[in-house]
Amino acid sequence: SAAEKGGYDYFMLKEIAEQPKAVADTLLGRIDAAGSLTLDEVRISASELREVDKVVIVACGTAFHAGLIAKYAIEHWTRIPCEVELASEFRYRDPILDQQTLVIAISQSGETMDTLMALRHAREQGAKVLAICNTNGSTIPRESDAVLYTHAGPEVAVASTKAFLTQLVACYLVALYLGQVRGTKWGDEIHAVIRDLAQIGRQVERVLQTMEPVRELARSLAHKNTVLFLGRHVGYPVALEGALKLKELAYMHAEGFAAGELKHGPIALIEDDLPVVVVVPSPRGRSVLHDKIVSNMQEIRARGARTIVIAEEGDEAVVPYADHLIRIPVTPTLLQPMVAAVPLQVFACELATARGNEVDQPRNLAKSVTVE
Ligand code: AGP
Numbered sequence: 001s002a003a004e005k006g007g008y009d010y011f012m013l014k015e016i017a018e019q020p021k022a023v024a025d026t027l028l029g030r031i032d033a034a035g036s037l038t039l040d041e042v043r044i045s046a047s048e049l050r051e052v053d054k055v056v057i058v059a060c061g062t063a064f065h066a067g068l069i070a071k072y073a074i075e076h077w078t079r080i081p082c083e084v085e086l087a088s089e090f091r092y093r094d095p096i097l098d099q100q101t102l103v104i105a106i107s108q109s110g111e112t113m114d115t116l117m118a119l120r121h122a123r124e125q126g127a128k129v130l131a132i133c134n135t136n137g138s139t140i141p142r143e144s145d146a147v148l149y150t151h152a153g154p155e156v157a158v159a160s161t162k163a164f165l166t167q168l169v170a171c172y173l174v175a176l177y178l179g180q181v182r183g184t185k186w187g188d189e190i191h192a193v194i195r196d197l198a199q200i201g202r203q204v205e206r207v208l209q210t211m212e213p214v215r216e217l218a219r220s221l222a223h224k225n226t227v228l229f230l231g232r233h234v235g236y237p238v239a240l241e242g243a244l245k246l247k248e249l250a251y252m253h254a255e256g257f258a259a260g261e262l263k264h265g266p267i268a269l270i271e272d273d274l275p276v277v278v279v280v281p282s283p284r285g286r287s288v289l290h291d292k293i294v295s296n297m298q299e300i301r302a303r304g305a306r307t308i309v310i311a312e313e314g315d316e317a318v319v320p321y322a323d324h325l326i327r328i329p330v331t332p333t334l335l336q337p338m339v340a341a342v343p344l345q346v347f348a349c350e351l352a353t354a355r356g357n358e359v360d361q362p363r364n365l366a367k368s369v370t371v372e
Helices: 011-017 017-025 044-052 061-078 089-091 113-124 162-182 187-208 213-220 233-248 259-264 287-302 333-354
Strands: 054-059 084-088 101-107 128-133 146-149 224-230 255-258 274-279 306-312 325-327
Touching: 011 017, 011 333, 017 162, 017 187, 044 162, 044 274, 054 061, 054 089, 054 113, 061 084, 061 101, 061 162, 061 187, 061 233, 061 333, 084 089, 084 255, 089 224, 101 162, 113 128, 113 162, 128 162, 128 274, 146 162, 162 333, 187 333, 213 325, 213 333, 224 233, 224 259, 233 255, 233 333, 255 259, 259 287, 274 287, 274 333, 287 306, 306 333, 325 333
Parallel strands: 054 084, 054 101, 101 128, 128 146, 224 255, 224 274, 274 306, 306 325
Antiparallel strands: none
């Protein structure tokens, strides 16, 4: 009913708007007054966590994209090697697991069969399994050694939005917590990152207030057949997620690429007026990557692409190569996906509407996939 949708036309719009609160709720009670993490709910002891020598993340769809982003944070903050694998592939390839492996199963519903089977396989091999889940008491957390709940509230729309952002928060919390208990050299950085994380909700709010041009742009592209997405570093999984949203909602051919791969094939796809969304890394910090993606934009534009550029406020270097420019707030590199994903959600939702598609219930899809 309209009341359930809180005055929005679709659950998806309501859930996009709820993201600042979902992020704040997921942080709530997990940071103490001294700015340290208190994740006592993660019932894996500090000594067991200190023994971990490998992290393996298993998930499907959007949750898999959250995992791909988490890998950057986990390896950077803990120096523990981290693999990310599609849950549907995992148990069929005889993965190497033992008591020192921490498997993180990410699932909004907690009922995804592929993810459940992957975690069962991991536990049979002696690995510890931590679930990151949005649904209290669902099967995946019940069968795991420990759970860290995302507090996004019920997500009704088939296309995941607020669950994704809170999965990222939960992954960052786990990564920082591992760093904290293990006292890795990044320990000092932890407090600064936690402060930055606490700001993200407000930044997402700001992004949401500037979405009208994105909606207009989406409507103007409703007749297109293909949209490509480019990103690198943590922006690469954001590109994959932007493409997945467009497939699910707009039923368009949409594909995400690592920008560095362009020359190895995808650039052959570029033709006149092809929309290409580019997620630009921050010009600060890893500025090499920023400069490389600016030259990618130059290359594809020279071949006719219409660039839709998502870049930080104040990044002037992108301006000459952007046919459309979507600004996002300045954030630390590893946290950028949380603000960069939001315009892509809005873009896909508006394109779906413009194409006359059912936003909350896309064809052929179910909210939770309980069969293999
Ligand atoms: C997201 O928009 C999708 N509907 C889908 O990819 C989803 O993320 C995937 O099926 C995993 O679901 P889960 O998080 O409930 O396990």
